Amino acid sequence: MKRIITAFASMAFAGLACVLSSTVASANVVARVDISSQRMNVSVDGWPRYSWAVSTARRGFNTPTGSYRPQRLYRSYFSKKYYNSPMPHSIFFRGGYAIHGTNYMGQLGRPASHGCIRLAPGNAATLYSLVQSYGKGNTRIVIAR
Template sequence: MALLLLSGILVRAEAAAVVARVDLSSQRMTVSVNGVPRYSWLVSTARRGYVTPTGVYRPQRLYREYYSRKYYNSPMPYSIFYSGGFAIHGSYAVNQLGGPASHGCIRLHPGNAATLYSLVQSYGPGNTRIVITR
């Protein structure tokens, strides 16, 4: 079982049924279900001048359809908000996946975002962890 020390708090990332791990350096997300690796997808995270926060999070809000209020009403399908305005969501800019391109959110191919969204709904936000590392 993986243990992470964040801000003096010991967190068991593997205690959740669904664990989505985002590696900012490789721009890749791996998803495990009940401790078994199931998916590995390219993502886009914060480009220069912006930040994707690291840490361990639980989903806070889920929206199948969402439009950014801050960035030109941009579509954010299958949004999973995990920290304030930061979310994992689908993006139609699929040619940018695999490299930093966002304002801080974690972008996925819309089909992959739908899969993750379905897992979080099925197992519940309380049984899901989002782990973001460099």
């Protein structure tokens, strides 16, 4: 009887592991940026997980709107266009536009960038980790005014 219970428990655990692994494989990360409120809301598998202040383009510059997939990821990156500025945990989504960490945390919550989407360094690291875990193909970046 003990062997039957142990075998049943093993099969149940294996079935649960299979269900969980298939759930992770099909998981989606969606980062929604609202330019008007200067906020990013991140959901995983349709469930809200994070809401963060961001900085998007200041006057005279543009943050592109639309729906994108991440193109390139860099844990450490320095802007070739803007004075070698650090862009930690960069997630490039359209050409030279990226979501990345910033040292200018006092500017979060208002337009301040040349077009990129700036996050607090810890939040940028969290998003970067989610994109790495779930994959670029399972991540969407949606930017709206």
